[in-house]
Amino acid sequence: MTVSIALPTGALMGGALELLSRSGLMTVSAEELGRQLLVERSDLRAILVRPADVPAYVDHGAADLGIAGKDILWESPGSHYELADLCFGACRLVLAVPDGSLFNGPETWPPLLRIATKYPKTTTAWFEARGQAVEVVQLHGSVELAPQVGLVDGIVDLTATGRTLRENGLRIAGVLGASTARLIANQASLKTRTGPVQAVVSRLREAAGG
Amino acid sequence: MRRWGYRHVITPLVENMDVLDLGLGVDQRRRLFKFTDARGDIVALVGERTVPVARLVAGKLRGVPLPLRLCYAGPVVSTDEARFHHRRETYQVGAELVGASGAVADAEVIALAARCLEATGIRRYQIDVGHAEFFHGIMDAVRLPEDAKSAVRAALAARDFVALEALLEGTPLKSAEHELLLRFPALRGGPEILEAAGGLVRNRRSEAALSELARVRELLGAHGIGDVVILDLGAIRDFDYYTGVTFEGYGPDFGRPVAQGGRYDGLLARFGRPAPATGFVVQLDLVSEMLTRATRPPALPRLEAAVAWTGAGLDTALRLGSTLRLFGMRAVVDTEARGPAQARTWWRAVGAANLVHCRGDAQVAWTADGERTRTLPPEQVAARLAGGAA
Numbered sequence: 001m002t003v004s005i006a007l008p009t010g011a012l013m014g015g016a017l018e019l020l021s022r023s024g025l026m027t028v029s030a031e032e033l034g035r036q037l038l039v040e041r042s043d044l045r046a047i048l049v050r051p052a053d054v055p056a057y058v059d060h061g062a063a064d065l066g067i068a069g070k071d072i073l074w075e076s077p078g079s080h081y082e083l084a085d086l087c088f089g090a091c092r093l094v095l096a097v098p099d100g101s102l103f104n105g106p107e108t109w110p111p112l113l114r115i116a117t118k119y120p121k122t123t124t125a126w127f128e129a130r131g132q133a134v135e136v137v138q139l140h141g142s143v144e145l146a147p148q149v150g151l152v153d154g155i156v157d158l159t160a161t162g163r164t165l166r167e168n169g170l171r172i173a174g175v176l177g178a179s180t181a182r183l184i185a186n187q188a189s190l191k192t193r194t195g196p197v198q199a200v201v202s203r204l205r206e207a208a209g210g
Numbered sequence: 211m212r213r214w215g216y217r218h219v220i221t222p223l224v225e226n227m228d229v230l231d232l233g234l235g236v237d238q239r240r241r242l243f244k245f246t247d248a249r250g251d252i253v254a255l256v257g258e259r260t261v262p263v264a265r266l267v268a269g270k271l272r273g274v275p276l277p278l279r280l281c282y283a284g285p286v287v288s289t290d291e292a293r294f295h296h297r298r299e300t301y302q303v304g305a306e307l308v309g310a311s312g313a314v315a316d317a318e319v320i321a322l323a324a325r326c327l328e329a330t331g332i333r334r335y336q337i338d339v340g341h342a343e344f345f346h347g348i349m350d351a352v353r354l355p356e357d358a359k360s361a362v363r364a365a366l367a368a369r370d371f372v373a374l375e376a377l378l379e380g381t382p383l384k385s386a387e388h389e390l391l392l393r394f395p396a397l398r399g400g401p402e403i404l405e406a407a408g409g410l411v412r413n414r415r416s417e418a419a420l421s422e423l424a425r426v427r428e429l430l431g432a433h434g435i436g437d438v439v440i441l442d443l444g445a446i447r448d449f450d451y452y453t454g455v456t457f458e459g460y461g462p463d464f465g466r467p468v469a470q471g472g473r474y475d476g477l478l479a480r481f482g483r484p485a486p487a488t489g490f491v492v493q494l495d496l497v498s499e500m501l502t503r504a505t506r507p508p509a510l511p512r513l514e515a516a517v518a519w520t521g522a523g524l525d526t527a528l529r530l531g532s533t534l535r536l537f538g539m540r541a542v543v544d545t546e547a548r549g550p551a552q553a554r555t556w557w558r559a560v561g562a563a564n565l566v567h568c569r570g571d572a573q574v575a576w577t578a579d580g581e582r583t584r585t586l587p588p589e590q591v592a593a594r595l596a597g598g599a600a
Contacts (some may be wrong), residue, residue: 025342051447056255060465061463061464061465061466062465070372076529077368079369079397079466080369081369081371082368082369082370082372082373083371083372083395084371084372085372166374181374185371186462186465187465187466187467188464188465188466189465190395191336191338191398191440191442191458191460192336192460192462192463194398194399
């Protein structure tokens with residue numbers, strides 16, 4: 001019985017393919033998967049989708065399993081099971097403000113903060129939990145540009161090393177959470193195809209832990 | 211469901227919020243479509259039917275002795291798009307058995323749910339049976355401070371086992387229950403899983419749940435559905451609502467449950483008539499989606515007879531239609547007079563298995579699919595069709 005797994009394009013793709021190969025489940029190059037989008041080898045089918053789409057494929061049962069960054073899962077809570085921390089793709093979701101900004105902590109924030117982000121749900125929830133009114137501007141790319149042109153007071157974005165932020169004259173003013181790649185599973189797959197799905201899960205878990 | 215003695219009830223489409231407040235949790239209330247009526251009261255559109263049925267049992271049916279077996283069917287709506295998978299409306303058929311506790315009642319409702327799934331035409335399905343008390347027992351026994359316990363509950367509700375593991379690893383005291391929580395999604399299988407779990411739990415609540423599950427499983431065997439039942443100790447359901455045996459129905463290659471149910475002994479008391487209760491819903495629109503996507507979709511029931519007529523044949527046609535229906539067949543009588551050739555065209559359009567063309571009292575022309583036309587008295591045609599249908 002074929003088990004399908006949704007893999008993300010972008011930053012996590014390399015780590016995901018390496019993990020698959022290390023687990024002995026499938027060896028496929030980024031070029032091949034990038035070209036074909038769907039590769040099937042001995043009872044495992046890998047499909048390549050945009051990172052933010054992984055939960056959708058898994059929740060709707062188009063894929064039994066998926067690899068997604070925790071940052072994506074914060075934004076798309078669904079019916080999937082989050083089974084394992086795959087321990088790669090580490091980064092943090094941070095609040096960043098311009099270097100010259102006076103906003104250093106909750107006590108220095110203005111009554112209404114304007115924040116640009118690709119993560120509106122997580123951002124809103126984080127500020128709400130701190131009693132801060134916030135106007136979230138949802139952007140789809142080049143978020144670090146927004147404060148420089150006066151669109152917003154700060155941004156909430158993902159950073160691994162903090163380099164991009166520094167290069168754009170931004171500094172970290174708060175950490176919303178730490179993210180790594182996670183293994184997620186469709187709820188029905190775990191129940192109706194338990195054997196084959198669990199076999200893939202435990203091999204991935206083993207490879208990630210080792 | 212009528213054959214199981216469940217009476218059909220119709221609950222209101224629009225309900226007063228004050229009433230629903232008694233029965234629904236915070237999240238459920240938030241998901242309702244709400245508006246104000248002419249008096250300024252807040253009312254809501256039906257979001258589920260268990261609470262309205264509970265209110266019916268505690269209100270209008272207060273004088274009727276328990277147990278009560280009630281069923282319902284209809285659309286429900288929700289503002290939370292994710293809940294019904296990106297549509298606002300879903301069609302639910304459900305049943306509630308109120309006033310009966312114990313494994314026999316639990317098994318009856320599960321077996322009824324299984325038969326309902328079969329009645330829809332699903333060929334393969336599985337029913338996962340779990341128990342809310344198994345989880346409650348573990349949470350009692352697990353040695354954690356109260357705030358950590360609520361974090362554990364939240365992580366489980368979100369099915370986030372990475373967070374769960376982090377929470378449990380941070381605590382110094384390890385117990386068998388720790389291990390059980392971490393293995394929650396894998397705690398499923400046949401009767402052997404009860405023994406395996408029984409060897410690990412050391413608390414009364416969980417042990418009682420396991421022996422009740424064993425009993426329900428035996429009873430489901432007697433109901434004739436033992437082979438579709440899987441025990442799922444790690445089922446993650448609304449643990450504040452369910453108080454006993456819970457279950458979910460899954461179809462093949464379909465990413466979500468199509469039926470859900472369980473025991474909720476706490477609800478009726480909120481309406482002033484404390485009583486044990488158990489019930490289920492089948493999401494009929496999901497079932498239909500699953501069936502239409504199957505590789506071999508089940509054939510829709512076909513019309514048995516198209517009855518056409520010309521001139522004096524109308525009376526015969528109407529009589530023949532009634533007779534065929536008495537025998538349980540589906541028969542359509544034409545609304546216009548047609549000659550033999552036009553009648554054939556109409557027959558193809560209607561898509562029935564047989565064409566009967568009536569021209570007078572004595573003889574009618576009967577054509578079955580792929581066979582030549584025979585001319586017979588109408589009684590004989592009815593008898594032959596009834597014989598074929600039986």
